[in-house]
Amino acid sequence: MVTSSTGEHALSMIGAGSHHKETFISKYIFSTDHKMIGKQFLYTGMAWAVIGGLFSVLFRVQLAWPDETFPFLEQIFSNWFDEGHMTPEAYYALVTMHGTIMVFFVLTASLSGTFANFLIPLQIGARDMASPIMNALSYWLFLLSSLIMLASIFLPTGMASAGWTIYPPLSILPQASSGSGMGMTLWLVSMVFFIASQLLAGINYISTVLNLRTKGMTMTRMPLTVWALFFTAIIGLLSFPVLFSAAVLLVFDKGLGTSFYLSDIFIGGKALGYSGGNAILFQHLFWFLGHPEVYIVVLPAMGIVSEILSLSARKPVFGYKAMILSLLGIVVLSFLVWAHHMFVTGMNPFLGSVFALFTLLIAVPSSVKVFNWLTTIWKGNIKMTVAAVFSLGFVSMFISGGLTGIWLGNATVDIQLHDTYFVIGHFHLVMGVAAFFGMFAGIYHWFPKMFGRFMNETLGYIHFFITFIGGYLIFWPMHYLGMSGVPRRYYDFNEFHAFSEYHDMNLLISVSAIVVFAAQFIFVINFFYSMKRGRKSTELNPWKVNTLEWTTPIIPGHGNWPGDLPTVYRWPYDYSKFEDGPDFIPQTVPLTEADIESDKKNLH
Amino acid sequence: MVYPISEKYSQQKAHRFTMYLGLMSITMAFAGLTSAYLVRKGAGNWVDFPMPVEFYTSTIILLISSATIHVAHVSNKKGHPKMATLGLFVTIILGLLFAFFQFKGWQTLNYSGIYIDGNPAGSFFYVITGMHAAHLLGGVIFLWIALFRSYRLFFIKNENTTIVNKKGNALKVRTDLLSMYWHFMDILWVYIFLFLFFNLNH
Numbered sequence: 001m002v003t004s005s006t007g008e009h010a011l012s013m014i015g016a017g018s019h020h021k022e023t024f025i026s027k028y029i030f031s032t033d034h035k036m037i038g039k040q041f042l043y044t045g046m047a048w049a050v051i052g053g054l055f056s057v058l059f060r061v062q063l064a065w066p067d068e069t070f071p072f073l074e075q076i077f078s079n080w081f082d083e084g085h086m087t088p089e090a091y092y093a094l095v096t097m098h099g100t101i102m103v104f105f106v107l108t109a110s111l112s113g114t115f116a117n118f119l120i121p122l123q124i125g126a127r128d129m130a131s132p133i134m135n136a137l138s139y140w141l142f143l144l145s146s147l148i149m150l151a152s153i154f155l156p157t158g159m160a161s162a163g164w165t166i167y168p169p170l171s172i173l174p175q176a177s178s179g180s181g182m183g184m185t186l187w188l189v190s191m192v193f194f195i196a197s198q199l200l201a202g203i204n205y206i207s208t209v210l211n212l213r214t215k216g217m218t219m220t221r222m223p224l225t226v227w228a229l230f231f232t233a234i235i236g237l238l239s240f241p242v243l244f245s246a247a248v249l250l251v252f253d254k255g256l257g258t259s260f261y262l263s264d265i266f267i268g269g270k271a272l273g274y275s276g277g278n279a280i281l282f283q284h285l286f287w288f289l290g291h292p293e294v295y296i297v298v299l300p301a302m303g304i305v306s307e308i309l310s311l312s313a314r315k316p317v318f319g320y321k322a323m324i325l326s327l328l329g330i331v332v333l334s335f336l337v338w339a340h341h342m343f344v345t346g347m348n349p350f351l352g353s354v355f356a357l358f359t360l361l362i363a364v365p366s367s368v369k370v371f372n373w374l375t376t377i378w379k380g381n382i383k384m385t386v387a388a389v390f391s392l393g394f395v396s397m398f399i400s401g402g403l404t405g406i407w408l409g410n411a412t413v414d415i416q417l418h419d420t421y422f423v424i425g426h427f428h429l430v431m432g433v434a435a436f437f438g439m440f441a442g443i444y445h446w447f448p449k450m451f452g453r454f455m456n457e458t459l460g461y462i463h464f465f466i467t468f469i470g471g472y473l474i475f476w477p478m479h480y481l482g483m484s485g486v487p488r489r490y491y492d493f494n495e496f497h498a499f500s501e502y503h504d505m506n507l508l509i510s511v512s513a514i515v516v517f518a519a520q521f522i523f524v525i526n527f528f529y530s531m532k533r534g535r536k537s538t539e540l541n542p543w544k545v546n547t548l549e550w551t552t553p554i555i556p557g558h559g560n561w562p563g564d565l566p567t568v569y570r571w572p573y574d575y576s577k578f579e580d581g582p583d584f585i586p587q588t589v590p591l592t593e594a595d596i597e598s599d600k601k602n603l604h
Numbered sequence: 605m606v607y608p609i610s611e612k613y614s615q616q617k618a619h620r621f622t623m624y625l626g627l628m629s630i631t632m633a634f635a636g637l638t639s640a641y642l643v644r645k646g647a648g649n650w651v652d653f654p655m656p657v658e659f660y661t662s663t664i665i666l667l668i669s670s671a672t673i674h675v676a677h678v679s680n681k682k683g684h685p686k687m688a689t690l691g692l693f694v695t696i697i698l699g700l701l702f703a704f705f706q707f708k709g710w711q712t713l714n715y716s717g718i719y720i721d722g723n724p725a726g727s728f729f730y731v732i733t734g735m736h737a738a739h740l741l742g743g744v745i746f747l748w749i750a751l752f753r754s755y756r757l758f759f760i761k762n763e764n765t766t767i768v769n770k771k772g773n774a775l776k777v778r779t780d781l782l783s784m785y786w787h788f789m790d791i792l793w794v795y796i797f798l799f800l801f802f803n804l805n806h
Binding site: 130131134199202203204206207208210211212237238239240241242244245246248249252256257258259260273275276277278281284285288 | 617618619621622625626628629630631632633634635636637640643644647649650720721723724727728731735
């Protein structure tokens, strides 16, 4: 806030620091270099993804074999098992933490944390973020919140178990569930730090994009990755503070006995001291964040995919401005649709139809994006890489999951499908698997820039096909389960005659889930092996890309460009521009007469 | 390697913009709280109580402090370090006084039977004003840092002359972000005060 901007200080911030000696700790741990912070987010996110995935495998085991005993699992997870069976409390806790970890820690913090940190300064031609200190602080707050959440897993009373949406009164009253005691308290404390971290990071991304673009890098010459990460940060900036307020009120209800969310509640015939609260209020505040949150998750993946599809097809991205406008449309609409998560709360039907209308409107910008991805690769000279197939996988998952979103957006249909496996199938395809695919595509593509080596392609393709087919095998059947009315978050379907006949389907889902989880270790092994032993990157621009990050040294130092910052003369998608010319023209190549002629003919 | 000076200026511009974004996020947090207040109030079962008298005093104090930090910032820019240091000092005193009167106001409410764990009308009142006070006290910490720097630079090392570092740049205390934050705290409080005032008495 107050910086005595001495010349020395300012200079060290813009990257003149390369001359002083770096120790292991200053380089890898307390680094303010945006590239290192991006990697730190990536490592932390990978650790969380393994934990979150493991949790999902554990509760899938329970759903597939509710009557079997698993003594070996009990030996490892003694807290959560009783006589070889998972306890119902542990089941709810695992479901809750799977959601929390995947949505917040992996796909929010780690996806945009990794790529915004790594790509924004490199792709807009900046030395570092607007405030490197704030950037480092955002990672450290994220790590602190991660450690608190991790600690809550080992609590003897169990971790938070009220669902990742932490609806009161379940989340407030320890009498309601053992996880709503200390586990929920730690969850809330962790989230407060998490939100602070996301705000510091998001503010920094926006400020960097708007202020530190290099000469010639106008807004409409920015790569779509930067546009997507920029809009992601704006959504986060506007929605996370509201979750903060909601969480503060929840903390007061929990700790100080206020009644923001709780009304007259009786337990065992005895009235609790709460009166006059409104549980629906929490849902409104939560989903005001919660719905934009799903776009925070999927937008960075959209940006990465737009970039990779264009350069893999060796064609300019189709409808660059339409891509930006559709992102903007999604940002605006994402704040007007939150109550479609609440159609069954007894809201005014007129209000319901308004929210349904806005929800269906979001299909328009989303379809524009899908159309543009398909037309980008249409008749392209597609170069297959692992990043490209993951991008195609993203588009496939996004279409499959997106179409069912149109069903769920209709209030009348939603009332039937609410809280069934249909919803689970829908959002896992459209923002779970799809966002993961975007993340994988990004990692495979930018790995040479991060570590100066390539990842193994064969292992990459094996990883892709198992995950892609497995992903559909897990989530496709869930739509049928949901249409038959199978509700989510049930511990044991064999107890109900109506649901026990779907046991085979549950078995299929669980086996696929275990296989897909195991396949992710192919990626983890590939990642760490390639980091040390992978094929070395010997050329500056191995994928033949136009964007600025490939004009830096193979492994850029602090400050990114050793000399002056590059100057930009053109947009980033000049692929196969001239029939007899080069296949790609980097952004740093000045415009020629032929360029100006060609731009006049087809305005992009 | 020394990079061109123009890169430094774009860094400073970015800092100011970063502060605007930070203020935007604080605005959203309070927009969330006050809209929750309205939604909850609309649902009925709402206890009415008068605004504590101390809050009028604290409002006036905060308005004055906005003027003093403006004086500090302008004197700092024009190169009158003594006046700037004095302005910062007075602002800190006024900020702490504001917090004190807020505390007295909460005490008055407590005596009159409005508790934080009672009717949500009272709970919201405590939480919204409390969160504002917390943000304001955060600002006071940074005021202290600026005061300390200003004092050390201009009164201990070398009175009334510009100190130049090895690279030939003048050392300065930066108060633009601080005064921006403080004015925002003032505006935010006026919003909260009017919001609560009209909601309590109607």
